Amino acid sequence: MDYRLVEKYNVAVPRYTSYPAVPLWDSTDLNPERWMNQVVEAFEKDREISLYIHLPYCESLCTYCGCNKHITKNHLVEQPYVQAVLKEWRMYTSRFPEKAILREIHLGGGTPTFFSPENLRVLIEGILAEAEVADFHSFSFEAHPFSTSDEHLETLFNLGFNRLSLGIQDFDPKILSLINRFQTAEQVEHIVSKAREIGYESINFDLIYGLPQQTEGNIRTNLKWVESLKPDRIAFYSYAHVPGVAPSQRAYDESDLPLGEAKWNLYRLGADGFLKMGYQEIGMDHFALPQDDLAKSARAHKLHRNFMGYTPHHTHLALALGASSISDVWSAFAQNEKKLKDYLHRVNTEDYPPLIKTHYHSDEDLKTRAKLLNLICHFEGEWLDERDYFDDFLKSRFRLLEEDGLLKVFPYQVKVTRKGRAFIRNVCSVLDRKLSAGELQKPTFSKAV
Template identity: 50%
Template sequence: MDKDLLFKYNTPGPRYTSYPTVPYWQKTPPTEENWKKLAKEAFTISNEKEGISLYIHLPFCESLCTYCGCNTRITINHKVEEIYINAVLKEWELYFSIFVETKPVIREIHLGGGTPTFFNPENLTKLIEGLLKNAEVHPKAQFSFEAHPGNTTDEHLQALFNVGFRRISIGVQDFNPLVLAVINRQQTYEQVSHLTKKAREIGYTSVNYDIVYGLPMQKVCTMMETIMRVVQLHPDRIAFYSYAHIPWIKPGQRKYTESDLPDPDKKMAIYETGRNALELSGYHDIGMDHFSLETDELYKAQQDGRLHRNFMGYTDTHTQLLIGLGASSISDSWTGYVQNEKNVEAYYEKIKAGHLPIIKGHELTKEDLILRKHILRIMTQFETTWKNEDEVCDDLYKALERLSELQFDELVEIEPYRLRVTSTGKAFVRNVCMAFDAKLWSELPATTQFSQTV
């Protein structure tokens, strides 16, 4: 790939798990009653046919991985497990009061964190059985969880398999011992290998690896070694994404300095090395930072035009309603978003008082919905069209004007009523999406809010 293009378009930009992105949500969030109305409308439209998705945020970790940008709570006190699970199940009960007329049909569950396997197998079983107790499971349901190789046991794998989980996402990040030490990631290659093999032995049908480039002390040669080891273990899909250095938001990242990070030249080289090695090993670029084998459902979904992206990342499952449970979780009704309290104690207080623990949100305007549709298509299909009246707004044409430079660089092709991202342009999908981001262009941030696009 042309290095000049990588440098030219390597600017701060959102990852687009939503549009509008969280910093541009309206200053006054939807009221609890208004959010219940939006959630019920989405439930009524989609539950019977599509089902609904659940994301459960489990924030606890025994130690802080210093690179992490997630909402976490560091503790070695495992007494918090039962308290937290009871609160999540109480929050789910509050949603049942909205869906009172019909049983929810659960199409998708994802356990994220934090470290979901901080919780012991018995408590994770209690959580899932509690969520499913008065619900139905869709015949094509997909349940997945994020696993830390350092503390995910065979018992965790078996317990979650027993309650319906078939997908596992393993946080590899890097295999180099020096890199892992600097980011305080306590795990080994042997643990990753065992976890992968044991999951497949038990019956898990999809294994994902998360790999991060741009971490402190990383080099081209160490990334090549990591990728070669990854390829040998043959995960079905891989998230290969850029480290977001945001120490002003995540103070843990101040454990090292900018001088420990690969400079822009080296980071580009690390990215190119990893990307090329994955593609040569049979992994296809299916979207923003994600690669999969042809046998994986993500690849098949992209080929069939079914690929979707939400706050859980890329998925082959599309439901109109995503309910986020737990501290900091985000819910999406398609026409609106809300986010829960990030502070665990504040989350508990609202649940105890019988309120949904909403702290912020956004109700989408007609123009928001149009732009959201185009951005989603670009991220999942590498193209979009606007032949119908409900696909056109003034900011669509402004977006096309902003894309003139990318068109000149042959990253996109623009025809009457159609835009297509070229094969070279796939690495710059975030930049293409940014052109459609009317909120971003109307209020360019005065300070850095987003990570680099490459």
């Protein structure tokens, strides 16, 4: 690829985990009763739900991380947090006319394996006591190689978990030290082996390109480990340097980072390596072996994307519990209190989930959201039944991308080219009428590459 394209399109754009992007929500109506009514309405359409649980604690601070987390070595915090999450869960289930059917559970963080196996058992048993489990379900958790024990793997497997995601980022001890993350390749190797022995169906590796002092040699080493351990899925994320949002990133400056063409070469080397090993490219940043459910759903044109990432399952209701987590009822979003102390106080003293932000979709929002999902999941969009949506403004903007070979424009359809897949965030931004030119200049969003 001509690197001039990378320079042209490497601008700040949302990652489109939602539409509108969270900073662009209209949060003027923070009415908890209205939100609960929307939840029940979504539940009545379909009892099958997805559930995300945010577990924010970490023992040490990984300086690259922009997630909501709380650093402590005091494990006495575990039980009060588990009880708060279960109380929040009951706020929802008490409104349901019958038991929910859990299609997905994902434990995210923070570091879910900060919690002891026993406390995770209490949490999940408390969740399951209020629900049924779908025959075909996907229960997953994020695992830190340093803190994940055999007992964690066995306890969660016995509770129905069948997937895990290992936060590796890079295998080089020097780079891990720079980002204050401590684990070994041997620990990763052991967890993969033990998880497969126990019976886990799918293992994901989280890897990052663009980390401080990362070189093409590091990417080649990571590829060797991937080839050896053969995870079922890979999430290959761009390091987003946003120290204004994540102050811990000030531990190093831009002189330590591979930027511009150097960073692009890291991406191409990694992505090409995964494809040569037989992985299938899934939407943005993700790769999966052909036999994995994610790859199967992509081929069947059933892939979906929510706040938990790409998934084979699309439920009308995706509830999120815990500090900072975001729920989705398709027609609206709601985010919980971000500050841990405030989250705990509000759950224990109020009768509603501790919301700080909501967004209720207009008809135009819903149309755009559906179009964006098709683009970011299937690399195409179609407007045959909504010709008024595909107006001259959109056509002219898509034509500019077509001139650069990023997509093909048809009368009522666009298809992203192979070249354009690397710029899918830019393609999606064409539909984003809420994203003004001024927003692109703010440090709110990371750059596309």
